[in-house]
Amino acid sequence: MNNIENQRSRFIRPCTRVWIALLVLTGITYGIGRMELGGAQIVMLVLVITFIKGEMVAGFFMGLRKTSLLWRAIMASWLVIVGGGIAIAYLVGLK
Amino acid sequence: MSTQSLTLDKHQPGTPPGDMAIWLFIYAELLAFGVFFLSYAFARAHNVELFNESQQHLNRESGAINTVVLITSSYFVVRAVAAIREGLSRQCAHWLSAAIGLGGVFLVIKLFEFHAKFSAGISLSTNTFYMFYLSLTIFHFMHVILGMVILAAVMLKARRGGYTAEHHTGVETGASYWHMVDLLWIILFPLVYVIR
Numbered sequence: 001m002n003n004i005e006n007q008r009s010r011f012i013r014p015c016t017r018v019w020i021a022l023l024v025l026t027g028i029t030y031g032i033g034r035m036e037l038g039g040a041q042i043v044m045l046v047l048v049i050t051f052i053k054g055e056m057v058a059g060f061f062m063g064l065r066k067t068s069l070l071w072r073a074i075m076a077s078w079l080v081i082v083g084g085g086i087a088i089a090y091l092v093g094l095k
Numbered sequence: 096m097s098t099q100s101l102t103l104d105k106h107q108p109g110t111p112p113g114d115m116a117i118w119l120f121i122y123a124e125l126l127a128f129g130v131f132f133l134s135y136a137f138a139r140a141h142n143v144e145l146f147n148e149s150q151q152h153l154n155r156e157s158g159a160i161n162t163v164v165l166i167t168s169s170y171f172v173v174r175a176v177a178a179i180r181e182g183l184s185r186q187c188a189h190w191l192s193a194a195i196g197l198g199g200v201f202l203v204i205k206l207f208e209f210h211a212k213f214s215a216g217i218s219l220s221t222n223t224f225y226m227f228y229l230s231l232t233i234f235h236f237m238h239v240i241l242g243m244v245i246l247a248a249v250m251l252k253a254r255r256g257g258y259t260a261e262h263h264t265g266v267e268t269g270a271s272y273w274h275m276v277d278l279l280w281i282i283l284f285p286l287v288y289v290i291r
Contacts, residue, residue: 015177019170023163026284030159033289038147046285053281061169062274063267068109074122082129086286089136093143 018060025049043090047083054079112176113268121275124238128279131234132286135227142223147291149224152215157208158288161201162280165239168197169277172246172270175253182260184253191250191266194273198243205236228287235279242276245269 029049032042058075059065065072111118139146175190212229219226249269252258258266 015170015173019166019173022166026159026162026166029285029289030155030162033155033159033285036291038291043290046289050282050285054278057166057169057274057278057281061173061277062271063112067111071109071111071118075125078122078125078129082132082282085133086136086290089133089140090290092137093140 015060018056022053022056025053040091040094044087047087051079051083054083111271113271114264117268117271121271124275125279128234128282131231132282135231135286138223138227145222146224149222149228150288150291153228153288154208154211155288157204158284161204162284164197164201164204165277165280168194168201169274171197172273176263176266176270179253179258179263179266180260184256184258187258187263187266188250188253191246191253191269195243195246195250198239198246201239202236202243205232205239209233231283231287235276235283238276238279242273245272 029046032046055076058079059072062075064075171190171194175187175194178184178186178190209229209232212225217225217229219229246269249265252265
């Protein structure tokens with residue numbers, strides 16, 4: 001019984017922590033939006049936060065952190081390409 | 096021995112949870128949305144003032160609340176998978192029901208947002224920003240509906256005791272799709288509602 005409870009808590013605790021972290025990061029993103037902050041540095045911060053959130057969902061919620069490097073690399077590459085593309089487009093728009 | 100190995104859900108070590116077909120589907124969806132996101136970003140680069148001005152009229156609070164709603168529903172789905180891995184099919188069904196309920200909350204909030212825009216006379220042809228905003232969010236909206244249908248099918252089977260600790264690929268497959276829907280919104284929210 002204790003073993004089952006230990007197993008359960010080991011599984012639940014990380015995902016609950018991830019969920020709380022995702023909510024906190026969402027709050028920061030919303031705060032930036034509410035204050036209508038802009039500029040390259042702010043946008044890069046928003047994109048880094050978004051990348052971290054994406055990696056958390058992919059790794060902990062979708063379970064990719066326990067998969068081979070190839071599966072993780074595909075997802076990380078997608079996040080980097082999309083996030084990097086958005087960053088480049090933003091910088092182009094500043095000119 | 097051979098019968099048991101045939102009936103148990105096979106999961107290759109190092110591969111993601113759920114059916115492999117759903118992962119091909121997920122990566123195809125990510126590719127499509129990725130192109131969509133980048134199209135928005137580069138269209139914005141050539142119409143910065145228009146995009147910034149139009150963005151002011153979006154309901155940022157609705158977008159943020161919907162982010163919290165989807166993240167939380169994703170968390171509930173994680174709990175559903177954890178429950179079925181322990182053979183707790185009733186708990187699994189309860190977590191899935193809660194996740195579907197939050198999916199419904201997302202749709203209702205989004206419908207209010209769409210209603211406000213359409214009532215103001217805004218449509219796909221209003222300007223480039225709204226063309227992207229409406230098509231991106233409606234496209235995602237349809238994915239939420241599909242995700243809810245998948246989760247509902249899984250939930251009904253779980254309620255009937257159709258999954259066990261050993262046989263639950265269906266739960267993991269539905270869960271993976273739902274997390275993808277969440278992941279897409281996690282990018283869509285800052286891109287459309289926040290970045291300026």
